[in-house]
Amino acid sequence: MSNAGTQIDQPPLSFENAPESDSELRKRLAIETIITQREEVAYAIMEQLSTTHFSECMQETMEATQRRLMFIWPVVKFENPELYTFLQKSTVGTLFALPWYLTWFGHSLNSYKSVVRLYDYFLASPIYTPIFVTAAILLYRSNEILKEDCDMASVHCLLSRLPEDLPFEELLKTSSTLFNKYSLTVIEKDVDEMIRNENEQRKAEEKRILERRKKTSRPVTASKSLGLIQWLPNVLTSKSVLVTTAVSIVVGVCAYYYKNQYLAAGIS
Template identity: 50%
Template sequence: MEPEKDSDFDDSNNTHMECYNDSTASESERKSSENKMFADCNCDSISDVTPSDLKFDKETRNFSKKVKKIEHILSKSVINVKKLRALAVSEGGLVNDKIRKTAWPLLLELKPVDDADSPTEEELLRHPEHQQVVLDVNRSLKRFPPGIPLEQRLALQNQLTLLILKVVTAHPRLHYYQGYHDVAVTLLLVTGKEASYQILEKLSTHHLKDCMEPTMEKTYQLLNYIYPLIKYQNVAVYDYLEKSGLGTMFALPWFLTWFGHSLNQYKDVVRLYDYFLASEPLVPLYVCAVIVAFRSKEILDTPCDMANLHCLLSQIPDDLPFEKILIRASKLYKNYPPHIIEKDVQERLRKEEDQRKHEFALRQKRMNQNLPFVWRVISHFDPNRRLPIWAADHTRYIPPQFSGYRYLVATATVAVGIYAFYLKAVEAAPVWDMSYS
């Protein structure tokens, strides 16, 4: 079934995507104001610096009425979470970081808690995953505001490291994964140190809990929701991707980081976070599927092989109309909620498992075909003999037709043994290639 053509996919109606350009100053003026603002900041009190100081968000007149609606909801002693979520999902999201700082915790119905029992910094730094967290955080420079002074960036990175370690220390069953820091840094920059911990803890034990298992097996299984969702939108694209053997690894960083690792525009990242924080946990997979279907022409114009298609899809264009994509994702979720497509997902997983077993059996068969001669040689070898096989009298132990290859036979024996051990290890513990860099 071809995807429906929505009138709301006309670029001329996408005022949200234009509002960030109309009211901005020139590049030189922007950089000058950034440098002045950072020069005035006290690095020692960086945790008190509001995200708007770091992000330079500007409220636009396009959403002035919406801002008033949101502020009215937030001013009440009892927050109408349902209305707040509806506004977060609708066009423009929560508009700016000043609102997000207050609204994001409320979308998850979080309340301030006493932080008295939190572990000390020394305890956090003893966590076994501390070094990996530090390595990932040090690679997250592009996620910080441009022009930020070195001292301030280092302070933010330290806060980010401690934020992550605090969550995984408080919940020992949670396992840090590469990309988790992309989620954490977005929350930290928008909501600050205290609120970001509450949000990250909630997401880690709810929305992202399957990603924080000891292995990525559950995450891999969840990614298989994408293909049925693509099929419901565009059968031609679905068939093309299946024929290529692409798989789902292209979408791994999208799902693990809520697109934080893959998008270049900060405004797009926080807009998606508005949407995801107000939605069900599997909604990011629906957005993944819509993005793929939305790029159908590019996909069908790309050679039908895994390498080319993975290269295409792993790079998300900066000009994607996310407001339109989110509208379509909402419709897709309404028409095909997770319980409706569960059967399709399980069938896909079963076929992939059967294929994996078949390929493994073929590898074993090919290996076994080369073993008879090796085993014949070994059967003639005297276990009490101290000399290695390649020092033996080859006319006695090796058939004449192979007499010139005694060194090759010895090397092959060792190699086959190592290879057999490797195959046993692979069979006992399958390893998924979950890298996304």
């Protein structure tokens, strides 16, 4: 793909020095190459970005990136509490936004013009601007989102498919407004509180599950023991009755037999 108006899929380009495990880096390199028309320029750009804008994405784990994506939620909460509550209730998480953040929307948009405009905007903006663009998109689509079923599968499916007619110029203006309106310090504090609450809820849920298991296992053991205690005397009683009856029958038969023998001997 080299001309404006064509579509971006995953360009069949090979970069020997790109980490084999980082497919998203390859996509960014491919997009930069497409935009600049020069592979060496793309490498130079990506080398610089890998130590600035994408430094968190280049770490061994995705923990820092996942935490950064959570910065979306405070912005949405401050601007549209109803939408925030809905998204949290759906437990959709931030996975839908991961390719947006890793590739600056290059992996998710088909419009060459939109991708180039976004790259131009991100290169000229502070590092975390893609977070605010993501929040702007969610806020713009709020009515559509709130009409969806409030479950993870439905909401994730809706959010992960970006409409082709998004008004990006309007969204970029909204993003800049949001960035200037909310400081990263305030947002980070809110995220830290969210993480603490989630950890506490998870621990409380694990404790409830453990207690429920204990309560469930105790009656079962007690009932089994009680049943055994009740069953054992019954078995012993039944066996005693059976033995007593059998002995009585044998004694009766023997008495009858010997009586007949004695009578026969007396008669003879």
